[in-house]
Amino acid sequence: MKLIILETYSQASEWAAKYIRNRIVQFGPGPGRFFTLGLPTGLPRDHPESYHSFMWNNFFKHIDISPENVHILDGNAPDLQAECDVFEEKIKAAGGIELFVGGIGPDGHIAFNEPGSSLVSRTRVKTLAMDTILANARFFDGDLSKVPTMALTVGVGTVMDAREVMILITGAHKAFALYKAIEEGVNHMWTVSAFQQHPNTVFVCDEDATLELKVKTVKYFKGLMLVHNKLVEPLYSMKETGAEKSQSKKPYSD
Amino acid sequence: MPSNKSVSDAPIVQFTNCRILRDHRLQREDLWVREGKILNPEKLFFDEKGSADLQLDCKGSIIAPGFIDVQINGGFGVDFSLATDDFKSGIDLVSQKILSHGVTSFCPTLVTSPPSVYHQVLPQISVKNGGAHGAGILGAHLEGPFISKEKKGAHPEHCLRTFEAGAFQDLLNTYGFLDCVRIVTLAPEMKRSSEVIRELTKRGICVSLGHSVANLSQAEEAVQHGATFITHLFNAMLPFHHRDPGIVGLLTSDKIPAGRRVFYGMISDGIHTNPAALRIAHRAHPKGLVLVTDAIAGMGLAPGRHTLGQQVVEIDGLNTYIAGTKTLSGSVATMDTCVRHFQEATGCSIEMALEAASLHPAQLLGIEHNKGTLNYDSDADFLMLNDNLYVQATYIAGQEVWRQDASSM
Numbered sequence: 297m298k299l300i301i302l303e304t305y306s307q308a309s310e311w312a313a314k315y316i317r318n319r320i321v322q323f324g325p326g327p328g329r330f331f332t333l334g335l336p337t338g339l340p341r342d343h344p345e346s347y348h349s350f351m352w353n354n355f356f357k358h359i360d361i362s363p364e365n366v367h368i369l370d371g372n373a374p375d376l377q378a379e380c381d382v383f384e385e386k387i388k389a390a391g392g393i394e395l396f397v398g399g400i401g402p403d404g405h406i407a408f409n410e411p412g413s414s415l416v417s418r419t420r421v422k423t424l425a426m427d428t429i430l431a432n433a434r435f436f437d438g439d440l441s442k443v444p445t446m447a448l449t450v451g452v453g454t455v456m457d458a459r460e461v462m463i464l465i466t467g468a469h470k471a472f473a474l475y476k477a478i479e480e481g482v483n484h485m486w487t488v489s490a491f492q493q494h495p496n497t498v499f500v501c502d503e504d505a506t507l508e509l510k511v512k513t514v515k516y517f518k519g520l521m522l523v524h525n526k527l528v529e530p531l532y533s534m535k536e537t538g539a540e541k542s543q544s545k546k547p548y549s550d
Numbered sequence: 551m552p553s554n555k556s557v558s559d560a561p562i563v564q565f566t567n568c569r570i571l572r573d574h575r576l577q578r579e580d581l582w583v584r585e586g587k588i589l590n591p592e593k594l595f596f597d598e599k600g601s602a603d604l605q606l607d608c609k610g611s612i613i614a615p616g617f618i619d620v621q622i623n624g625g626f627g628v629d630f631s632l633a634t635d636d637f638k639s640g641i642d643l644v645s646q647k648i649l650s651h652g653v654t655s656f657c658p659t660l661v662t663s664p665p666s667v668y669h670q671v672l673p674q675i676s677v678k679n680g681g682a683h684g685a686g687i688l689g690a691h692l693e694g695p696f697i698s699k700e701k702k703g704a705h706p707e708h709c710l711r712t713f714e715a716g717a718f719q720d721l722l723n724t725y726g727f728l729d730c731v732r733i734v735t736l737a738p739e740m741k742r743s744s745e746v747i748r749e750l751t752k753r754g755i756c757v758s759l760g761h762s763v764a765n766l767s768q769a770e771e772a773v774q775h776g777a778t779f780i781t782h783l784f785n786a787m788l789p790f791h792h793r794d795p796g797i798v799g800l801l802t803s804d805k806i807p808a809g810r811r812v813f814y815g816m817i818s819d820g821i822h823t824n825p826a827a828l829r830i831a832h833r834a835h836p837k838g839l840v841l842v843t844d845a846i847a848g849m850g851l852a853p854g855r856h857t858l859g860q861q862v863v864e865i866d867g868l869n870t871y872i873a874g875t876k877t878l879s880g881s882v883a884t885m886d887t888c889v890r891h892f893q894e895a896t897g898c899s900i901e902m903a904l905e906a907a908s909l910h911p912a913q914l915l916g917i918e919h920n921k922g923t924l925n926y927d928s929d930a931d932f933l934m935l936n937d938n939l940y941v942q943a944t945y946i947a948g949q950e951v952w953r954q955d956a957s958s959m
Contacts, residue, residue: 352592357580363599 297478297492299517300500300524305466308502312397312464314528315498319395319460321532346371369419369448380419380448393458400465403427404473404486408449411485417451452490460496463488468504475508557598560585563948564602568934570613571904572924581613583930586947590926608934611942614904615922616654616931617885618911620733621691621781621815621842623659623858625849630658631859633670641675645684647850649952651884652907652941654931655686655921657732659844661859662694662705669726677730680931680946688915689732692725693781696736696746697761703786704872704879705761706860717742718749731755732915735781737762738772751776756915758815759797761786766799773806779914780814782844783831784823785878801835813914815842816906818892819883821868825895832896840914841888841907846870846880890939900939 302308347368356366367386373379387393403411403425410425424432429443436442455461465474477488478499484490491497506514565581572579582589582602594600624630626647628640641658648656658675660668672690680686695711702710713720722728734750735758736743747757759772760781765788769777780787780797788796795802800812816839818828832839843849848856848865855864855873858880862873865882872879883891885907893903912922920929930948933941944952 348596349592352595356595357591363595363601366595368596 297497305502312500318532376421383419395460396455396458397462400488404488406488408447409452409487415490416453419450422449462498465501465505470505471507474505561603564605568608568611568613583948588928611934615908617652617907619653619656620911621659622845624847625845629847629857631660631663633667637674649944652886652933653685655688657688657691659691662709665724672727675730682951691733693735698737698763700763701761701786714741717745735760739764739768744775747775765794769797770805783814813838813840815840817844818888819881828895839906840910844880849882886941
């Protein structure tokens with residue numbers, strides 16, 4: 297695992313963005329595809345809190361992505377399980393996920409894999425924990441009855457199959473989850489901990505998220521920042537020549 | 551990019567690098583247009599898996615809904631209150647010329663005239679969509695002849711009438727033809743005005759109060775019967791008095807029926823209203839303010855003498871008076887000048903100034919689902935403006951119909 301600690305939320309976001317950019321350039325996208333993860337069911341596509349709206353407003357409308365390359369689980373599909381199975385097929389057909397980017401919940405969940413989710417689970421329908429429902433209530437004017445109770449989500453196993461995993465964790469309310477994820481053992485009550493068994497994980501966080509970690513851990517990884525920063529400097533561009541691009545951009549592995 | 555638009559094959563245009571007026575704010579968003587309407591890009595993306603056929607860089611311009619002028623008596627030598635042989639070409643000329651002022655829809659206005667004029671002119675005005683030929687016509691605005699003698703302003707006294715005898719029938723006989731009429735200005739203190747107001751409102755015609763000596767309760771009664779607009783506030787009405795605010799008091803009246811809003815026209819050319827008065831009105835009732843030009847035939851022409859219906863007016867700079875008097879008669883202001891002057895005089899936000907010329911008139915006429923906004927599925931009538939609110943380009947139904955540098959796209 298690489299644990300990248302930046303001082304603030306914006307610095308953490310920027311580091312993550314630069315890293316993803318470099319990875320994309322290195323990947324040499326051609327028929328590269330994007331997959332997006334889990335959605336609550338029961339929300340109409342054009343509801344302002346639907347994942348479609350969120351992804352459109354925060355991502356798709358700012359880039360020139362072709363709509364055919366966007367795959368979002370459809371929470372309103374007639375056969376939800378079939379929808380999930382097809383999603384898994386599409387991932388396989390695209391050659392697997394190169395880089396998975398996600399966050400974690402205060403209860404340590406990745407995507408909507410709530411505590412107790414199998415660590416080898418695949419894309420499926422999942423009931424949401426009360427904590428998650430409460431956390432989402434703010435998007436529904438605090439009205440609990442309006443918050444969806446089920447979600448379609450990629451499974452822990454699905455994410456483990458990705459060649460690289462990046463988790464973004466910011467804020468003090470996530471600190472305990474981060475502690476459980478990296479300093480304690482692999483446990484299905486804190487599903488993010490499954491990535492301890494993934495060969496290629498990056499955790500990007502801000503100072504507040506490290507509040508529950510041992511001082512020793514934090515100092516260790518902060519000390520590695522000199523080396524870790526080589527992953528984002530220099531910042532690569534698609535406009536570079538083929539020869540440079542084909543060189544491996546990863547100077548080391550952990 | 552392959553586009554697989556399942557709903558329509560019509561070309562989709564995406565205007566980028568601009569700030570659009572939406573939800574009362576200027577936002578950094580792209581504007582998408584298809585088949586003359588504003589398109590929802592999220593729906594296009596997810597439901598149709600479509601994308602833009604053409605992307606236009608707006609170079610940081612402001613994009614606002616097209617201006618709507620509900621009181622314009624003519625311009626460029628054309629007088630809507632004159633029954634000439636080439637009336638139709640006159641109205642076409644004005645509708646084409648005002649595109650450069652940012653007006654995409656308007657109400658040709660007729661001042662007090664003899665019945666013969668109405669009978670000849672009104673059948674020649676038809677509601678029609680705008681386009682490359684000119685701004686759209688929403689319907690006629692008939693200002694008079696049922697107005698007060700004491701507040702006739704520039705209107706000819708010998709043509710004033712009452713509807714005491716036959717109420718609505720008198721009105722119908724005078725005008726002859728109501729199909730294309732959108733707004734009627736009258737004085738509510740006249741006998742039987744309530745019946746007339748009710749009948750007009752029932753026919754979907756907007757009733758406006760103006761050229762009147764009504765007191766506040768007469769004005770409120772008129773509003774209760776259906777009146778929704780005030781013609782050029784402050785001008786041609788009793789001045790505000792603290793014990794009887796008159797028509798001006800409608801701005802803050804508590805007798806307005808629930809769910810209704812009283813709108814008021816303001817000619818913000820710097821002449822008709824002192825900026826301080828403009829500010830008082832704006833601060834009292836910002837959501838009701840509708841910018842109008844009240845432009846006359848001389849607008850757009852050199853100073854000198856022109857007509858306004860049965861009268862002769864003299865133009866000297868921005869001042870327009872009945873020849874030989876100091877009675878104001880209309881203006882030679884253009885809509886975009888009014889918007890700029892309004893913004894400067896009141897210090898209001900750009901969004902507010904633009905809405906006073908687009909959203910508010912649309913709301914007055916009850917057409918805001920179609921015009922006056924950049925909401926999805928509205929008609930794509932919009933303007934590109936620079937930061938100083940000078941119109942750079944005018945679009946109607948998504949087509950460019952006028953551009954600042956006169957060379958086409």
